[in-house]
Amino acid sequence: NMASDGESLESWLNKATNPSNRQEDWGYIMGFCDQVNKELEGPQISVKLLVHKIQSPQELEAVQALTVLEACMKNCGRRFHNEVGKFRFLNELIKVISPKVSPWRPSTTVSNYLMRCLLTSAQ
Numbered sequence: 001n002m003a004s005d006g007e008s009l010e011s012w013l014n015k016a017t018n019p020s021n022r023q024e025d026w027g028y029i030m031g032f033c034d035q036v037n038k039e040l041e042g043p044q045i046s047v048k049l050l051v052h053k054i055q056s057p058q059e060l061e062a063v064q065a066l067t068v069l070e071a072c073m074k075n076c077g078r079r080f081h082n083e084v085g086k087f088r089f090l091n092e093l094i095k096v097i098s099p100k101v102s103p104w105r106p107s108t109t110v111s112n113y114l115m116r117c118l119l120t121s122a123q
Contacts, residue, residue: 009035009045017053017064029068033075043083046072051092059110062096066113 012035016028036042050072053065072080083089097111 007031007035009039009042010049013046013049013053013065013068016068017056017061019058019060019064021060021064024064024067029071030075032068033072036072036076036080043076043080046076046080047083047086047089051089054093054110054114055096062110063113066110 009032012028012032016025016032018025032046036046039045050065050069054062054069056062056065069084073084093114097114
């Protein structure tokens, strides 16, 4: 782990998306964004981690992961955007929305949010 402050991308994300969070924890969300920017493989690793969280059957975890994704879109620059723009990532998001593929029905909140993300990243 190359993180200078000892926090890995995974541990930042786990704290930022903890289902027991009462509200969005912007300290951890921005910590995650900073870590993405610091690490050489940050964008690739973070996108994989985010997909996993967005597909969580725990709605609160999924919704918070979407907030983190949105924060990364705003704060992590072109390398992150390129990673998100890849077909594989969009495919994973579509899986979450698709009732045929998804083992659980995402709430309307999650579905609407994902549709918005997909439209934003398509522009």
